Amino acid sequence: MNKNIKIKSYKIPPDFLKHSNINLKQYKTLYRQSIKKPGHFWATQAKKFISWFSPWKKISTGSLKKLNMRWFVGGKLNACYNCVDRHLETRTNQIAIIWQGDNPNDSKTITYGELYDKICRFANVLKDHGIKKGDRVCIYLPMIPEIIISMLACARIGAIHSVVFGGFSPESLKTRILDAECRLVITADESIRGGKYIPLKKNVDIAIKKCPKVHKVIVVKRTGNPITMHRKRDIWYHEAMMGVDAKCPPKKMDANDPLFILYTSGSTGNPKGVLHTIAGYMVYVTMSFKYIFDFHDGDIYWCTADLGWITGHSYLLYGPLANGGTTLLFEGVPNYPNFSRYWEIIDKYKVNIFYTAPTAIRALRHEGDKWVNKTSRKSLKLLGTVGEPINPDVWEWYYNVVGNAKCPIVDTWWQTETGGILISPLPGATPLKPGSAAWPFFGIVPEIVNDKGKVIKNNNPGRLVIKQSWPGFMKTIYGDRKRFVDTYFKEVPGRYLTGDGAYRDKDGYIWITGREDDVIKVSGHRIGTGEIESALLTVQQVSEAAVVAIPHEVKGQAIFAYVVTKSGAKSDALKKRLNAQVHRVIGPIANLEYVQFVKALPKTRSGKIMRRILRKIASSEFDDLGDTSTLADPSVVDTLIAERKKVSNEAKGRRQ
Numbered sequence: 001m002n003k004n005i006k007i008k009s010y011k012i013p014p015d016f017l018k019h020s021n022i023n024l025k026q027y028k029t030l031y032r033q034s035i036k037k038p039g040h041f042w043a044t045q046a047k048k049f050i051s052w053f054s055p056w057k058k059i060s061t062g063s064l065k066k067l068n069m070r071w072f073v074g075g076k077l078n079a080c081y082n083c084v085d086r087h088l089e090t091r092t093n094q095i096a097i098i099w100q101g102d103n104p105n106d107s108k109t110i111t112y113g114e115l116y117d118k119i120c121r122f123a124n125v126l127k128d129h130g131i132k133k134g135d136r137v138c139i140y141l142p143m144i145p146e147i148i149i150s151m152l153a154c155a156r157i158g159a160i161h162s163v164v165f166g167g168f169s170p171e172s173l174k175t176r177i178l179d180a181e182c183r184l185v186i187t188a189d190e191s192i193r194g195g196k197y198i199p200l201k202k203n204v205d206i207a208i209k210k211c212p213k214v215h216k217v218i219v220v221k222r223t224g225n226p227i228t229m230h231r232k233r234d235i236w237y238h239e240a241m242m243g244v245d246a247k248c249p250p251k252k253m254d255a256n257d258p259l260f261i262l263y264t265s266g267s268t269g270n271p272k273g274v275l276h277t278i279a280g281y282m283v284y285v286t287m288s289f290k291y292i293f294d295f296h297d298g299d300i301y302w303c304t305a306d307l308g309w310i311t312g313h314s315y316l317l318y319g320p321l322a323n324g325g326t327t328l329l330f331e332g333v334p335n336y337p338n339f340s341r342y343w344e345i346i347d348k349y350k351v352n353i354f355y356t357a358p359t360a361i362r363a364l365r366h367e368g369d370k371w372v373n374k375t376s377r378k379s380l381k382l383l384g385t386v387g388e389p390i391n392p393d394v395w396e397w398y399y400n401v402v403g404n405a406k407c408p409i410v411d412t413w414w415q416t417e418t419g420g421i422l423i424s425p426l427p428g429a430t431p432l433k434p435g436s437a438a439w440p441f442f443g444i445v446p447e448i449v450n451d452k453g454k455v456i457k458n459n460n461p462g463r464l465v466i467k468q469s470w471p472g473f474m475k476t477i478y479g480d481r482k483r484f485v486d487t488y489f490k491e492v493p494g495r496y497l498t499g500d501g502a503y504r505d506k507d508g509y510i511w512i513t514g515r516e517d518d519v520i521k522v523s524g525h526r527i528g529t530g531e532i533e534s535a536l537l538t539v540q541q542v543s544e545a546a547v548v549a550i551p552h553e554v555k556g557q558a559i560f561a562y563v564v565t566k567s568g569a570k571s572d573a574l575k576k577r578l579n580a581q582v583h584r585v586i587g588p589i590a591n592l593e594y595v596q597f598v599k600a601l602p603k604t605r606s607g608k609i610m611r612r613i614l615r616k617i618a619s620s621e622f623d624d625l626g627d628t629s630t631l632a633d634p635s636v637v638d639t640l641i642a643e644r645k646k647v648s649n650e651a652k653g654r655r656q
């Protein structure tokens with residue numbers, strides 16, 4: 001974000017103030033309390049928002065410095081009980097889930113009473129197939145109600161779910177199943193998105209050929225198209241659910257027992273299994289959902305994120321259901337059957353709170369206002385965004401065109417690791433500045449530091465770190481404590497290193513500038529450049545590869561791959577093959593937007609690739625390449641520039 005752009009700030013729409021949960025004064029007082037006396041603050045919230053089987057003995061122990069933080073020590077609870085059972089007394093007939101299928105005519109609703117029944121039955125199915133407390137269950141399902149039933153059934157019996165996004169390839173699925181040592185996989189015959197069918201069961205069959213621990217696969221019938229069922233291993237979900245006992249008491253779990261593992265990309269190596277524990281996560285997401293989305297009883301809430309990502313976990317499932325809300329689950333995509341899809345769904349179900357990603361907003365804005373203006377969106381009272389920085393002009397379009405200038409926007413900054421939102425406006429409290437995630441949430445102390453770990457102020461950009469422990473933070477990387485410590489705590493000891501760059505303006509507003517490491521965000525999907533490079537290196541002709549991100553108007557960032565081939569081979573056919581291989585290894589979300597064949601990569605004398613230079617050249621910023629004196633062979637840069645210019649000229653020529 002350019003600091004010199006003049007940003008207009010927006011007051012909270014007056015109608016909104018009439019009903020908001022927290023105003024500015026309350027925010028300031030509560031925030032002060034939350035960071036001065038975190039123990040007292042979180043104890044109050046934990047009592048208010050969560051039902052406990054037995055209370056904690058100590059509110060927290062340890063610290064970020066010692067890396068041994070634990071919250072609600074000794075408390076007993078169950079996440080599924082908090083999302084479902086405790087609402088039954090008052091909400092048995094209230095809709096818990098509105099499901100909207102990919103096809104506009106395909107939809108259904110599930111009440112809290114029905115959800116309870118299905119979860120209990122499915123929990124018994126899992127138990128019948130040998131799943132017990134602590135076992136890992138992989139869930140590779142489309143956005144259908146069974147994904148929520150599966151996640152909550154695991155939580156009910158103390159099994160740890162590991163949801164894998166349905167867009168990942170069999171290879172990525174295999175890596176995740178193996179790393180978490182899952183014993184059972186839940187999938188569907190196929191998924192449908194935008195009218196296209198994706199062969200989930202077939203992908204599972206390929207993935208688990210090399211996963212000896214998987215002994216059962218439960219298959220939901222979504223499309224009914226023919227698939228292969230392995231007699232001894234595969235079970236139909238609908239058959240298993242028949243005749244199974246409808247009672248299954250929730251397991252009394254320890255506050256610090258794991259709830260789930262969710263894989264996410266880092267700078268290096270394979271994706272990391274981020275492990276979240278029950279109590280801290282549940283307290284944090286339940287309470288942050290209530291305040292940040294200004295949730296009120298009866299609100300219809302829609303988060304468009306897939307349940308394969310953290311946003312789906314925290315703010316489609318756990319946060320809304322723990323608050324007794326009605327959450328909308330959408331199977332499809334924003335542009336099918338046409339570009340009005342989101343807005344039509346909002347009108348159809350009278351959605352009040354809508355939470356999506358900048359990439360979707362940019363794509364829909366690109367199609368013109370007419371698709372929005374065809375609908376009323378009268379029910380909306382709040383809009384949210386997550387996943388990447390949102391440009392001020394895109395923010396204004398979202399505010400004025402989608403929200404009719406009456407809905408505050410919460411630009412929520414957070415990560416898989418943080419469990420819940422850490423920086424965001426509170427809609428009834430914070431005057432809005434388009435493009436800024438604004439102020440820290442309760443209990444969160446962000447700092448912006450330089451390379452030496454010293455705090456910097458006054459609009460100066462630096463690395464965003466978090467100073468104090470909060471309940472929603474991950475416990476570890478599954479099976480790799482050392483990687484947890486090295487990734488997040490080594491460079492700035494005693495602080496959680498987020499990997500993002502940011503600056504803070506004179507009003508205390510935080511502006512996130514994007515990732516500072518080798519993680520990129522393509523259409524909001526988090527991908528490690530190292531993963532893509534490894535995939536490229538599996539192609540026989542490739543001898544070296546370096547991947548960087550370049551800005552993209554709709555996707556936010558796009559993948560740019562520099563490839564050195566053996567014997568200098570280069571052709572469009574080879575480009576296609578490289579892209580196909582990346583799709584095969586990771587999944588279609590990792591699409592190579594540009595492939596540039598080069599003679600050599602810029603390296604330091606110790607052999608480290610200088611990505612800073614590659615990033616600039618990819619974006620055609622040739623004038624300010626910074627210090628190139630440490631390069632082993634500085635002439636490589638001139639060749640790279642010439643190669644880049646040649647390719648852009650050819651592309652321009654083709655367009656003319």
Ligand code: WTA
Pocket residue numbers: 264309310311385386387388389390411412413414415416417437498499500512514515521524525526
């Ligand atoms: C980016 C998604 C700017 C950031 C919940 C972070 C954002 C990464 C915002 C985490 C935002 C998320 N403004 N950037 N409001 N929200 N990010 O783990 O770079 O998929 O580090 O979690 O998304 O991505 P993840």
